[in-house]
Amino acid sequence: MLSVPAPQMNRRAAFLSLKERLAAARQPTPPQERRLPCELPGLDTALGGGLPAGLVTLEGAPSSGRGAIAFRALAAASRSAFVALLDEGGCYPPALAEAGVLLERLLIVPVGDGTLARALDTLLRSRVCRVVLVRARAWSAAIWGRFARLARETGSTLLALLDGALHAPAGLPVLRLHCRSERLLLCGRGSVGGALLGFAFSVEPLARAIPSRAPISLQAMRSSETSPLRERSLRSAQVPQRTLRARA
Numbered sequence: 001m002l003s004v005p006a007p008q009m010n011r012r013a014a015f016l017s018l019k020e021r022l023a024a025a026r027q028p029t030p031p032q033e034r035r036l037p038c039e040l041p042g043l044d045t046a047l048g049g050g051l052p053a054g055l056v057t058l059e060g061a062p063s064s065g066r067g068a069i070a071f072r073a074l075a076a077a078s079r080s081a082f083v084a085l086l087d088e089g090g091c092y093p094p095a096l097a098e099a100g101v102l103l104e105r106l107l108i109v110p111v112g113d114g115t116l117a118r119a120l121d122t123l124l125r126s127r128v129c130r131v132v133l134v135r136a137r138a139w140s141a142a143i144w145g146r147f148a149r150l151a152r153e154t155g156s157t158l159l160a161l162l163d164g165a166l167h168a169p170a171g172l173p174v175l176r177l178h179c180r181s182e183r184l185l186l187c188g189r190g191s192v193g194g195a196l197l198g199f200a201f202s203v204e205p206l207a208r209a210i211p212s213r214a215p216i217s218l219q220a221m222r223s224s225e226t227s228p229l230r231e232r233s234l235r236s237a238q239v240p241q242r243t244l245r246a247r248a
Helices: 011-026 041-046 066-078 093-098 116-126 141-154 229-247
Strands: 054-059 082-087 106-110 129-135 157-162 175-187 195-206 216-221
Touching: 041 216, 054 066, 054 141, 066 082, 066 093, 066 129, 066 157, 066 175, 082 116, 093 106, 106 116, 116 129, 116 141, 141 157, 175 216
Parallel strands: 054 157, 054 175, 082 106, 082 129, 129 157
Antiparallel strands: 175 195, 195 216
């Protein structure tokens, strides 16, 4: 409740004070920006909760961790909304399902070089999907700007995979993530009899409006592997000893 001004105050001053307080009370609270967690704790913390809405570029060489981030984002969003992937012939749904993507909420759009930009424009304007994943091309600044604007207006996250020296025009992406592969994570010692559990990679956020720009070390593990890597390595090393004891 608003307090009544003291009687000794000047009427005009009391009126202006009451007017200012009423205006402040009626001013709507700005909506909190919705973030999309990609379920990589280190990255989500550095980004203030996850990926923002708008154009987000995932930059780096193939097998650098870009796909791990994109698939985690698709998986998180597919639990409450529809997601889309523009497929140029390399989509493998079982890999997406293993990453946690709900295939019944995944829209796979077959595209070619001549239909990619048009399909992406139509998909963003439809406002159907929370996340859209695309392998970007060397588009003009006007095309990049149209996609970035549509993603912001519709509140969707447009994940664009960028290869090599390809970059979106400065100022259009709300977030740039540069990925770099570091090492493979193997179960056991040596390559003979070892199993690939995942890989470690680093992510360097390149943007102004984020809490931290320091590179972040992450691990992308297979969803079927639930035990820690160290524990599995010890188990693999103890197998020959158990075999020898049984034979003895």
